[in-house]
Amino acid sequence: MSEPEDREDRALRERLAALRDDAPGPDFQALLHRRLVEAGPPTPxxxxxxxxxxxxxxxxxxxxxxxxxxxxxxxxxxxxxxxxPGVPETEAPGMAELERPGTQVPVSKVAVIKLDFTADVAVEQADFQVSLPEGLSFWADGEELPLRSYQWTQPLSAGSNVIPIAVRGQRPGRYLVTALARAGDQRIEHDVVLEVTGG
Structure with a gap:
């Protein structure tokens, strides 16, 4: 150690030796008790x-x-x-589909339903089928056709393929038109709700 550090160390030891340990007097306990009683209980x-x-x-x-x-x-x-969410048990599944009409047409008019089949790639041959319920009929060249279901085959181009179908209602009501397309092992089905009004 250097000279100044030795002096500081000696001085610190002398000061520590001079410290006294003052033991509490014989009346310390009674004095502490009296002070605590005077102060009262602590505030809650x-x-x-x-x-x-x-x-x-x-x-x-x-x-x-x-x-x-x-x-x-x-x-x-x-x-x-x-x-x-769901259909109430009292309601048949087919009834829920008929609640929102896709197209409205009067009884006296012909409705053209446009079915849009979309293909990612061109398809050489696709089979189509459109089925009508009782109360609707196919319409062509100003005449009602006696068919309930119509089938045909045609190619599909890549993208959107719109196929118009002319139908006419025989009486007011809501009807579900079902269209089906098959190409290879793929099957696409469209359901369209048509509302025929009495006008």
């Missing part, structure tokens, strides 16, 4: 302090439990609010 902590202290001590267990409870509550509330 506020409600928030008690809550904060409670959460601080039990945080490792309570925070995960609160998180799980909130997740379950959110799941139950959203499940109750959204409900389960």
């Amino acid at each position: 902590a506020s409600g928030w302090d008690a809550v904060r202290d409670f959460w601080r001590r039990r945080a490792p267990v309570l925070w995960p439990a609160v998180g799980i409870a909130m997740g379950v509550a959110t799941f139950l509330v959203l499940g109750a609010v959204r409900g389960t």
